[in-house]
Amino acid sequence: MLAPPKIWWRKLGRYEKNWVIIAFVWCLLLSAMMPLWLVFGKQNVPVTTFRVTTADFERITQEFAALYQVGEEQGLPIVAPPPGDVYIYGRQWQWYPILKLELGEEYRVHLSSLDVLHGFSIQPVNLNFMAVPGYDYVLTLTPTTTGEFSIVCNEYCYVGHHLMVGKIIVE
Amino acid sequence: MSHEEQPHEEEEEVPKGQFFFDNLLWLFLLSLFISLAMYNAWGLYEILRTPTP
Amino acid sequence: MTSAAASFPAQAEFRDCPVTAYKVDLRSENLIIANAVAAVVCLLLGGVFALLIALTRWQAVHLLDPVWFYRLVTAHGIDMLVAWIVFFEIAGLYFGSTVMLNARMVYPKVAWTAFALMLIGGGLVNYVVLIGDADVMFTAYVPMKAAPAFYLSYIIFAVGALVAVILFFVNVAVAKKEKTYTGSLPLVVFGLATAAILAVYTLLEGAIAFVPAWLWSMGEIEYYDPAVYRNFFWGFGHPAQQVNLAAMVAIWYALGAITVGAKPVNEKLSRFAFILYLFFINLGSAHHLLVDPAYSFFYKFANTSYAMYLAVLGSLIHAFSIPAAIEVAQRVKGYTRGTFEWLRKAPWNEPGFSGMVISMFIFGWIGGVTGITIGTEQVNLSAHNTMRLPGHFHATVVSGTTLAFMALSYYLVPLIFRKELKFKKVASWQPYVFGFGMTLTSLGMIVSGLQGVSRRHWDISFANAIFPASIPGTVDLSLAVVGIGAVIAVVGGMMYMLVILASVFTGSRREANQLLLVAGGNNPLVESLTVTYDDMEKPHVHPKGTFVIAIAFLMFFMVYYFSQWWLLGRAWFVE
Numbered sequence A: 001m002l003a004p005p006k007i008w009w010r011k012l013g014r015y016e017k018n019w020v021i022i023a024f025v026w027c028l029l030l031s032a033m034m035p036l037w038l039v040f041g042k043q044n045v046p047v048t049t050f051r052v053t054t055a056d057f058e059r060i061t062q063e064f065a066a067l068y069q070v071g072e073e074q075g076l077p078i079v080a081p082p083p084g085d086v087y088i089y090g091r092q093w094q095w096y097p098i099l100k101l102e103l104g105e106e107y108r109v110h111l112s113s114l115d116v117l118h119g120f121s122i123q124p125v126n127l128n129f130m131a132v133p134g135y136d137y138v139l140t141l142t143p144t145t146t147g148e149f150s151i152v153c154n155e156y157c158y159v160g161h162h163l164m165v166g167k168i169i170v171e
Numbered sequence B: 001m002s003h004e005e006q007p008h009e010e011e012e013e014v015p016k017g018q019f020f021f022d023n024l025l026w027l028f029l030l031s032l033f034i035s036l037a038m039y040n041a042w043g044l045y046e047i048l049r050t051p052t053p
Numbered sequence C: 001m002t003s004a005a006a007s008f009p010a011q012a013e014f015r016d017c018p019v020t021a022y023k024v025d026l027r028s029e030n031l032i033i034a035n036a037v038a039a040v041v042c043l044l045l046g047g048v049f050a051l052l053i054a055l056t057r058w059q060a061v062h063l064l065d066p067v068w069f070y071r072l073v074t075a076h077g078i079d080m081l082v083a084w085i086v087f088f089e090i091a092g093l094y095f096g097s098t099v100m101l102n103a104r105m106v107y108p109k110v111a112w113t114a115f116a117l118m119l120i121g122g123g124l125v126n127y128v129v130l131i132g133d134a135d136v137m138f139t140a141y142v143p144m145k146a147a148p149a150f151y152l153s154y155i156i157f158a159v160g161a162l163v164a165v166i167l168f169f170v171n172v173a174v175a176k177k178e179k180t181y182t183g184s185l186p187l188v189v190f191g192l193a194t195a196a197i198l199a200v201y202t203l204l205e206g207a208i209a210f211v212p213a214w215l216w217s218m219g220e221i222e223y224y225d226p227a228v229y230r231n232f233f234w235g236f237g238h239p240a241q242q243v244n245l246a247a248m249v250a251i252w253y254a255l256g257a258i259t260v261g262a263k264p265v266n267e268k269l270s271r272f273a274f275i276l277y278l279f280f281i282n283l284g285s286a287h288h289l290l291v292d293p294a295y296s297f298f299y300k301f302a303n304t305s306y307a308m309y310l311a312v313l314g315s316l317i318h319a320f321s322i323p324a325a326i327e328v329a330q331r332v333k334g335y336t337r338g339t340f341e342w343l344r345k346a347p348w349n350e351p352g353f354s355g356m357v358i359s360m361f362i363f364g365w366i367g368g369v370t371g372i373t374i375g376t377e378q379v380n381l382s383a384h385n386t387m388r389l390p391g392h393f394h395a396t397v398v399s400g401t402t403l404a405f406m407a408l409s410y411y412l413v414p415l416i417f418r419k420e421l422k423f424k425k426v427a428s429w430q431p432y433v434f435g436f437g438m439t440l441t442s443l444g445m446i447v448s449g450l451q452g453v454s455r456r457h458w459d460i461s462f463a464n465a466i467f468p469a470s471i472p473g474t475v476d477l478s479l480a481v482v483g484i485g486a487v488i489a490v491v492g493g494m495m496y497m498l499v500i501l502a503s504v505f506t507g508s509r510r511e512a513n514q515l516l517l518v519a520g521g522n523n524p525l526v527e528s529l530t531v532t533y534d535d536m537e538k539p540h541v542h543p544k545g546t547f548v549i550a551i552a553f554l555m556f557f558m559v560y561y562f563s564q565w566w567l568l569g570r571a572w573f574v575e
Helices: A016-041 A054-068 B008-015 B016-022 B023-046 C003-011 C025-059 C064-098 C108-130 C149-178 C187-217 C228-262 C269-287 C297-304 C305-331 C351-374 C388-417 C424-450 C474-505 C524-528 C546-567
Strands: A049-051 A069-073 A074-078 A087-093 A092-094 A096-101 A107-113 A118-123 A127-131 A134-142 A147-153 A164-171 C014-015 C023-025
Touching: A016 C297, A016 C305, A016 C546, A049 C474, A054 A069, A054 A074, A054 A087, A054 A147, A069 C228, A074 A092, A087 A096, A087 A118, A087 C187, A092 A164, A096 A134, A107 A147, A127 A134, A127 C424, B016 B023, B016 C269, B023 C228, B023 C269, B023 C297, C014 C149, C025 C108, C025 C388, C025 C474, C064 C108, C064 C149, C064 C187, C064 C228, C064 C388, C064 C546, C108 C149, C149 C187, C187 C228, C187 C269, C228 C305, C228 C351, C228 C388, C269 C297, C269 C305, C297 C305, C305 C546, C351 C388, C351 C546, C388 C424, C388 C474, C424 C474
Parallel strands: A074 A096, A087 A107, A096 A164
Antiparallel strands: A049 A134, A069 A074, A087 A092, A107 A134, A118 A127, A118 A147, A147 A164, C014 C023
8 A cells, every 4th residue: 555666766757857857947046046136136134243242232322322312202312323333222122222314325233132132124114134132233224215114123022022113214 | 683684685676776765864864964064053153253343 | 673573463453454454553543543632632722822813913803912912822833833733743653654564663652651741741831831931932032031841841842752753763663674564665654754854853953942941041051142042943943844844745645645546656756855855954944044143145045045945846846746646646547638637527525635735735836935935035134024924834834734634634533543534524625614714814914024014913003102113004904814814714623623523532433434535435545556657657647737737836936936026126225
């Protein structure tokens, strides 16, 4: 019952063979897309990462926020830095600070977390990154649309998770 | 053990590819090695060599 | 070792199955029954949680409070992704390594111990989660801490499962030694062996992830690097689903054989596809790490692509060779008119057939296509942790694996439990209802995710948050589809429960007298014995229809895949 013949090492039939060739070519194409986009695409996954303690990252970010603060909303500083290094952290349950960026300028956004994992999800642009405590993840980001954008936390970070939302303003 | 071994006539007729496909131990070891080396070891190496600025 | 053969008749008591002609070790049969019943109980529990969760994400209903929502998402993940599926897989592994080889269960006492460990682990983890000591999700990412008992119960369950998996290999090795089968393993058992091998790696990684987490939660370890935990956790969490994949594909082959007498068109090709899984599919664990810090482009590229999509090639081969086996079997019977007569004249009222086809269709066309797309390194930027993820894996694990397991279990009732299946009409409709509901749920999730809705999120409208979130209001509609689909799927799940529980607990014991449940008194397994390779190679028997379906699938795949690159290209620049 369902037992294979003693020798089953047989040549492929015409249809099987054609399908395997087609499928394999498709797999090669799928593979090629990622390096091609790396070279020619404008949306690539950042790789630059540094090790950082949560205490250091909190201090650096607060110094950065104090330096470039231009306003305040809901107790959070609104920060308008020049193009270059920008710092933002997540913690239960807020993103600090609010960023005010300029259209078409390139920023090095240093992203980390002070406690548990958080998900850094820029909406409605729909770009998503992980914020991991102990790691300074550097996103080289160029906003290409203007308006107010939310940073939704999309990694579960305990029971206040659905309250955690931040803001990026692009002018 | 040794006197229990059966004659291997049947197996000798089996094509090499089929013999390889039938060998679960070999498949198991290769599977484990590839996963551990490519996913875990390489990944941990990259995590651990993360520089401090 | 030498005593094994000598003590063989004394230990095992066999019965002859009148339908399949298998010799069934009664001790193995009891273990299969125990594990299958435990699986179904977990499915029932997880299904109740599923309904409550879906009715919460449906914004107009919004049933649970946040604490219970997160708590039940945690429990739902564990009961479904781990408990239901692993219990059923153990039942499947015992079935494959004993019944299908006419062999004995070598160490039944050890198997019962494994079963007890899994019961204790599974029970304890549910208890710990439901009393609120572990609101950390299925993933339990360090440094979010749960009570030590949470990690411990995971570990106990995993040890039990690992013992059971090892028993599979022991049974197969002893069966070979005792010559209860000769030559190669049957393809279905080979597929189960693939699942078992993947399971060893999976459970090993689970131990590496959870043992330090357990020590850390008790304060024995000061610091557990969250990135290291994520690497090992996903070495467990993702391959666990690859175990399901391999087991499910093996079951598809089995259901094809049971319902229409399908024989693999080319054993070499099908086995090659399983071997591609063995070697490359665990690399897909990196799908979860694509937008994590610390990894290089090349690490993510090489792993997420399963080394040049070789595991995908395996799936594409199965996607062809299983329908081809069905088509050839049907054509041999004389359904040779046109391209699709073989499909039209298939036994669509037989739950094993419709369940298999629906499972394959949703798995491939929704689950597979979306999975490969969002697992593409850069495309993942616009998908990571959105509802596109649960949309993908509810199509694979629920519509695919769960439906395939359900379909197979209808045959286990008469053949292994030796009870007549009750409510056969309900069983005939069940795969359609369940499949339709899950399709709605998956599509609703995918469309929500495309609009930026997060997974595992109690309130995407951010009603109580400091800012409103810029998520479009149209997501209320797609989230309602998720809820409606879930309600329909739960009805399908209840139909399944009704048939199985009524048959198992209220039916009287009797030997099965036929294989098919509703599609007639013939026995496709026996009929297929007379079909030779010569019969299968005649031109009018060639799988032309399958080739057409496969090409249509590829076209659909390409359209979806490239549309997602196009969408990504509209986002802000990032590198």
